Amino acid sequence: MRGRRVIVTSGPTIEPIDPVRFLSNRSSGRQGHAIAAAFAALGADVTLVSGPVAIPDPESVTTIHVETALEMLEAVTAALPADVFVGVAAVADWRPAEAAAQKLKGEKAAMASLTLTENPDILKTVAKLDQGRPALVIGFAAETHDVERHAREKLARKGCDWIVANDVSGDAMGGADNAAMLIGPDRAERWPRAPKAEIARRLAEAADLALARS
Secondary structure, three states: OOOOEEEEEEOEOOEEEEOOEEEOOOOOOHHHHHHHHHHHHOOOEEEEEEOOOOOOOOOOOEEEEOOOHHHHHHHHHHHOOOOEEEEOOEOOOEEEOOOOOOOOOOHHHHHHOOOEEEOOOHHHHHHOOOOOOOOEEEEEEEEOOOHHHHHHHHHHHHOOOEEEEEEOOOOOOOOOEEEEEEEEOOEEEEEEEEEHHHHHHHHHHHHHHHHHHO
């Protein structure tokens, strides 16, 4: 991967409701950070765009810290061009249409009438670029049931090259291990449960081989 540029997104995004509350999810960032480290270990120039996590930045990686989906999209766009984009981050699908400048009072009424607006689809945005699209765009599908079917639907819907599908009905989003499938138009590889660093190594090596063949 020497001479290649890779962008990885990791962790959750947090979408402010007011100064003390936000919408988010359970992503720990462990898998995304491990993937960034695995590409760096192969010699790639890696930019990691990370939402708020409680784990250290990987070594030999340029890490950009963001909070919201809009900030993550801006950081990814600024980091392009790249040879590989890996969208691992669990980006919040929705955000409050307006974040209150002060803590909301009468919380029940305020929350019941909370208006949401859709966040940008970062993976789809990168996959559909007319100019500067990475040669390999990889997404993640965190599913709780019908994992492969939903992953294949996401692959077609987003326009990316590969999807890494994993079942998060257990502790995959916060745990140290993961089991995954690498799905593409002409491939379906099942990777048994292993440390997230091992899943990351497999993905980085598969990407390296695909780029070498292209």
